[in-house]
Amino acid sequence: MNIVELVNNKSLKAMEKRIQIIEILLEDNLSLQELITICDSLKDKQIAIILEAIEEITNKKMKQLDPAYIDFVEKYILSxxxxxxxxxxxxxxxxxxxxxxKLDSVIQCLIKNTTDDSTVVRWGSAYALSRIIVLTEYANTDLYDQISDICEKEQNNGVKNQYVKALKKAVKIRK
Incomplete structure (x- = not known):
């Protein structure tokens, strides 16, 4: 079964679809360009399942993905x-x-989402920005001050804690 058939299969639950998509992506039989073409023909709900599979691969470090995946997912940050x-x-x-x-252009998209009405969207942005600000390349930039300001304004503790922990780590790098 290919990815399009999988995401359209109403007899499978989303978790089952994600597991099978992970297997397809790990097999290396699908180029990123093919994946982009597939996603261009799908609805957002179906694309979200594919993105969940890619997130699990990257989170668990199941496979080294090409840096072009950052460019691929950038447009979905502002979906x-x-x-x-x-x-x-x-x-x-x-x-x-x-x-x-590879992060400069995507950072601006993430910052835009820090004011989104949805907590899950703000949390996702906080997750990414918190991992970026602790990198040597970014700890001593204006991004540190931007994230500090965002953190001060954030009302949700779960989102805010992402920033607080990262800013504490970044302070050590800044010295």
């Missing part, structure tokens, strides 16, 4: 779908340490 926004942000957070030189 209309909150699940796409959240998962794309988490993927960036998981890949940040491996590809610090």
């Amino acid at each position: 209309d779908n909150n699940s796409c926004k959240r998962e794309a942000s988490r993927i960036v957070g998981n890949l940040a340490e491996q590809y610090p030189n």
Whole structure:
């Protein structure tokens, strides 16, 4: 079964679909360009399942993904779908340490989502930004001050704690 058939299969639950998509992506039989083409033909809810699979691969470090995956997920950070926004942000957070030189344009998308009405979207952005700010390349930049300001304004403790922990780590790098 291919990815399009999987995401359209109504007899499978989302978790089952995600597991099978992970297997397909780990097999290396699908190029990133093919994946992009597939996603261009799908609805946001279906894309979110694919992004969840990619997030799990990056989170558990099941496979070294190409840095072009950051470019691929960037457009989903500003999607209309909150699940796409959240998962794309988490993927960036998981890949940040491996590809610090690929983050400049995606950082602006993440910052934009820090004011989103949805807590899960703000949390996803906090997750990614918190992993970026502790990188040597970013700890001593204006991004530190931006994240400090965002942290002060954030009302949700779960989101705020992401920033607080990262800012404490970044302070040590800044010295």
